[in-house]
Amino acid sequence: MLILLSVIYPLVVAGIAKLAPGGGAGETVTVNGKVVGYARIGQKFTEDRYFNSRPSAVDYNAAGSAGSNKGPSNPDYLKTVQARIDTFLVHNPGVQKTDIPAELVTASGSGLDPDLSPAAAKIQVRRIAKVRGITDDRLNQLIDEQTKGPLLGLFGPSTVNVLALNVALDALK
Amino acid sequence: MITQLIGFVLLFALAVGLAVPVGRYLSRVFSPEKSADPFDTFDGLLYRIGGIDPNVPMTWRQYAVALLSINGVWLVYGFVMLLTQTAIPIWNQGGVSQMDWTLALNTAISFLTSTNLQHYSGESGATYFTQLLVLTFLQFVAAATSLAVGVAVVRSLKQETSNSVGNFYQDFVRSITRVFLPLSLIGAVGLLYTGVPMTFSPYAAIKTLEGIEQTVATGPVAAMLPIKHLGSNGGGFMGANTAHPFENPSMVSYIIHLINVFLLPMAFVCFVGYFLNRRKLGTIVFTIMTGCWLALTIPIMQQELAGNKAISALGIDQSVAGAPAGNMEGKEARFGVAASAFYAGVNIVIPAGTLTSMHDSYTPLSGLFMLLGMQVDAFYGGVGSGFLYMFLYIILAIFIGSLMIGRTPELLGKKVGIVEIQIASFVIVVLPLLYMGATAIAAVIQNANPDIGWLSNGGPHGFTTMLYEYVSSAGGNGSGFEGLADNTPFWNLSTAVVMLGGRYIPLLAPLAIGGILLAKRYVPPTAGVLPTESWTFGLLLTAVIIIIGALCIFPAAALGPISEFLNQ
Incomplete structure (x- = not known):
């Protein structure tokens, strides 16, 4: 149960996150190739x-x-x-x-x-x-x-x- | 304003529209009939691993023992893991401070009891590992525990006579695999698309446009948030809870959170109607809950939209065109005052107790309505547990009503005896005693040592802060007036005691009453009993809740929010 709820479930969510905008890391704002902040x-x-x-x-x-x-x-x-x-x-x-x-x-x-x-x-x-x-x-x-x-x-x-x-x-x- | 109002009505309609089918679904999930569900194979695997036979009928005592022993195991597990979190290298973003034993105990109990009072701050107080393997895990199992008990109590209100209220393990496992896990997954995917992060990378450092170094905390946030709301838990990943832009980036995520908070407590009432085949009872209870919730939420919104008088006195107009009107301290620009106050109103009656704005900075009278909502805890209330509180009030109302008209107290064809009434009254009396007593002790200590440094606000507001902390602990709400330096041994241990009492007493008492009623013979209703399924009884029930439940807190409220309001 612990493995299901705390390992498998988060990993599935993290997997889906790769498809979401920002790849699950939070969208960043870039100016001239430099990251200047998170949106x-x-x-x-x-x-x-x-x-x-x-x-x-x-x-x-x-x-x-x-x-x-x-x-x-x-x-x-x-x-x-x-x-x-x-x-x-x-x-x-x-x-x-x-x-x-x-x-x-x-x-x-x-x-x-x-x-x-x-x-x-x-x-x-x-x-x-x-x-x-x-x-x-x-x-x-x-x-x-x-x-x-x-x-x-x-x-x-x-x-x-x-x-x-x-x-x-x-x-x- | 009118369009905003339409928005809120639509949100509520959406919540009800989803809760009804989910209630019907719950009734199917917890029916004894064998279904060829694909879930059954999966559940079977879990039972085999745990060496459990899910079909053994349990008496209410056995059910309670099973529940308490497994909760005990989780408590020890959570406590040990939290205590050693900095030593675990897996999923450790670094820079997290060690918890002392009182904080670890408080946190373990807080998540085990679904309270989620957080005396640590997510970003600096917990590793990714503990966030997922301890805190998120406890959020799942705590929610499943209260849903299971809720189901067992409702089951005991059926017409048949029996000794078995069901099997705890079966109710528990089904709660997880068929309710919380699938719904959480849906919620998490929705949140990812609004910009909630889900990453195991360490915190990133960037240079801002003005050239300032900024370290930005992230983490596997999206996995924790749905169960935090669905399970009426409330413990956020970040210190600022749902006000944090990574937990709640936009109005879309706001709506997902709000629906998740509403969904299961509402659906549970529908479940009662479907499962017992007593739609009218379900409708009456639902109407009372909705009416009382509105009676608390509307004044909070009105108070906040009117703004803070002290700020007006400084010459600031809190209703400049093009900007959110009202008391903006502690509120986010993307939600404004109305939506923040609406969210607060929902989260004080449903003990998710998550914050999109800081309750400590609300105007005095808002604080009063918050205390009222948390104290009664039955206007929707938590998953399963909200209905259990309502059930206790129903028992009391039956007793009082029957006394008034000289009939035998009876609930759905079962005679309500002295023991049942004694148990119900005991709970209603002992909980206020618990949090008032604790507040009194804290107030005395604070008074004797004014320099103890607990409170960031003095006077009546300071008193409200302490009262709120204990009412929130007893009601399993877990939100706080955060202007309290609460990570001290005194606060960690005293709230831990209040949380344990506030959780297990109102969880087990209805189970006992249900078990006793279930063993009795069913007597078809005659003209000689007070009919429970009627609007007249609904009115009586509302009166009982208001008189007994709400008035309990008035003496203390007079010292806190009311006095602050009159003095401003």
């Missing part, structure tokens, strides 16, 4: 020239994974959120506090969230446009191209994969 695993993006990813409780260290596990009224937690708001406003002058999507100042459950909502990407457009000398319209169009709608139009929110968006951003010239 599903979020990366830390804090530089002004890239679309920044969400805050992470594990600092995007994918050898582990965790949320902040801070209670909603924890004073330390609220201080952290306040600091994130301040940092964001410094890096993105002209943005109103009330326009910042909540996900940009809150940490994800896994700490490896690979996505942003379209609104969270678009609010960073002005900053990136200035740094890179690209028009706002071009960047907004790029975000729209990279946005995935809800599954079948019914399930879940619209998302943009941050790594894919930034790779596409680097390819713009």
Whole structure:
């Protein structure tokens, strides 16, 4: 029974995995022949020239994974959120506090969230446009191209994969 | 929002649509009639290896002894393997830390009891070898154990008079080969195509676009996930459980997980209806379960979508257009708030207890509904075990109802005696005592040593964290408010005791009641009994569950989530 459940069954699944996308090892993203990341695993993006990813409780260290596990009224937690708001406003002058999507100042459950909502990407457009000398319209169009709608139009929110968006951003010239 | 709502209704309809035929299938699997199934030859091989005769009838006592002894063997096996995992070179990705004996014991018991409370973190605390040969294995056998007992109890509600509730080994083996293994295989293949990894290679290191070194944990993930959900287990491969993008890469994998969680607990209720040929009873129980589940899930979703008041106070609008609205702390962008809260609502009533979002960061009142759902544990509940809880409530409701109208207590043509009622009441009382007592002890220790470093949140939220840990352990749920430094000897050992009690007491008590009822003579129903198969009785049953089950937890909840809500 042990052999059936713990050896044969996993090996069968591993065998089928060879046929699946990524060969069961997780899909990777390659730029100029170099692997720059896993499609599903979020990366830390804090530089002004890239679309920044969400805050992470594990600092995007994918050898582990965790949320902040801070209670909603924890004073330390609220201080952290306040600091994130301040940092964001410094890096993105002209943005109103009330326009910042909540996900940009809150940490994800896994700490490896690979996505942003379209609104969270678009609010960073002005900053990136200035740094890179690209028009706002071009960047907004790029975000729209990279946005995935809800599954079948019914399930879940619209998302943009941050790594894919930034790779596409680097390819713009 | 409307389209999202349609999505949830469709998901539920899909789950019910699959559960009904699976329920019918279960009824065929566990019927005594010999079928020329291709499975029979395969099962025969397993029986021969184990030297077991699957056709020996067992009394409920023999059934319980068989179950407990084999569970004991698995416990020792799991404990020893976990303790020595770093010394085993096969399927060892390296860099995994040694478990101390309290953690190894806690983990073995946790997976054996289908609780899957995890005081270690998957990526750094377990090798591929133990993930598959200990944890996944225990997930299979624990699920099969509770399904077998569930089947035995339902079998004992048949009209005939007999001493035998069936054969444990036969029920167990059939659960594995005909239910869990085939369904897991289907689930695993589906997950592979959504991007869940299944590899034995060590963790890969890459350089990100910004030039930062990133080590990415992978592993044979896809094999573990289906049984984790199908068996109401809940122990994830990764520390962040189903929130991790490798466990749950997209909305497609989300739907596969959700259906797997729903499927067998729902199908089991259909099975009861088909197997006993009492469709109406099945329908009534199913309706109660669904109603109560919705009554818990809808407020959680509403609370989370409304957002965190403290964040609003900082000047952040939690409903910016184009972004998921609500409390996003601990939630993933690809699921948003609504789907995360829906998933949480399902996983607190069904003790898979997997997380697509971190429950510790939910708003205070959500925490209250979570405690309620886990405490009752019978709104669908676990595979087999959920119906067993419902069965205990049914016995109590029959007793109370019959007292009220002055009739003889009777269930489906069998007289319900004093002993049966005593057993049922004992379970309903002893479980809250177990987790409340443990919480009280922990609270006293925490109070005497405020610097002990257990809690990352103080005040009422901290109290809720401890209460949640024990309620989750007793109910076999295994999810946690993770803001608890739980890998200490105190937490490892105390939750281990609560998990053992919370598993075997409500598993064996219904078996005993069933065995006693089965031995009694069948009396066709007369006008002098309270009819169990009626909507009136359903209403009474709901009232009993709410009054007895839910109110048990209110005094403690007043100190935790309610107080936190009022103070914010």
